[in-house]
Amino acid sequence: MIRAGESVLEVSDLVVEFDGFRALDRLSFVLYADVLTVVIGPNGAGKTTFLDVITGRTRAGSGSVRFLGRDTTDLSDYRIARLGMARKFQAPSVFPDLTVRDNLRVAATPAKGLWTALRGRLAPRTRETIEHSLDITGLGPLASSPALVLSHGQRQWLEIGMALAMQPRLLLLDEPVAGMTPDEVERTAELLQEIARRRSVLVVEHDMGFVRRIAQRVCVFHQGRQLVEGSFERVSGDRRVREVYLGVETP
Secondary structure (H helix, E strand, O other), X not given: OOOOOOEEEEEEEEEEEEOOEEEEEEEEEEEEOOOOEEEEOOOXXXXXXXXXXXXXXXXXXXXXXXXXXXXXXXXXXXXXXXXXXXXXXXXXXXXXXXXXXXHHHHHHOHHHOHHHHHHOOOOHHHHHHHHHHHHHHOOHHHOOOEHHHOOHHHHHHHHHHHHHHOOOOEEEEEOOOOOOOHHHHHHHHHHHHHHOOOOEEEEXXXXXXXXXXXXXXXEEEEOOEEEEEEOHHHHHOOHHHHHHHHOOOOO
């Protein structure tokens, strides 16, 4: 049982190279329980590669990753997912012809396969998980609608709900508000803050207004390393961050 303030994820001296380019350069990072953490940084800072490594999609040349106290450096992506890590990518990836509820049903029963998940009987706990995902995302009124009729923001919320249906200990979100309207951004901020009350959440984001709104801790990546970390106020006022990312006008 991970307690508040203890580490959920520990990354030590990660090195990843692609054709001579060092995407991660001895990166070290710690994610703490019950702290909504946001990673920011300019393009090419290593943010996506970082997510790929900790989820098992990319192998590091050296260094280590520990998740919930277990060394996951060399584990496959599906084994890491089974340990309790779920990732939502930037572009929504849902089943457009299935209803919202059926999308959640497939996510909640991944080991059964698509058609078995849709036709089989649901355990009471799985049914509760689906209903919780509908409730927390606000998609309950659209539960019987096909996903293809959802707005862009609603599709993003559905995919967040699908990740939650997997009952993760750690939820990873890659630019969750990209392309959203201001109202959708505000709703997403409320949603993530609610989710973070029950599980660890790590967000990669560029929208600094959104980062200010949600982040309890901000980590800035630059050239494959962690440049600085702390509160939004501390990070946004740091001279090094202003030079490499925020520019002359701090939000």
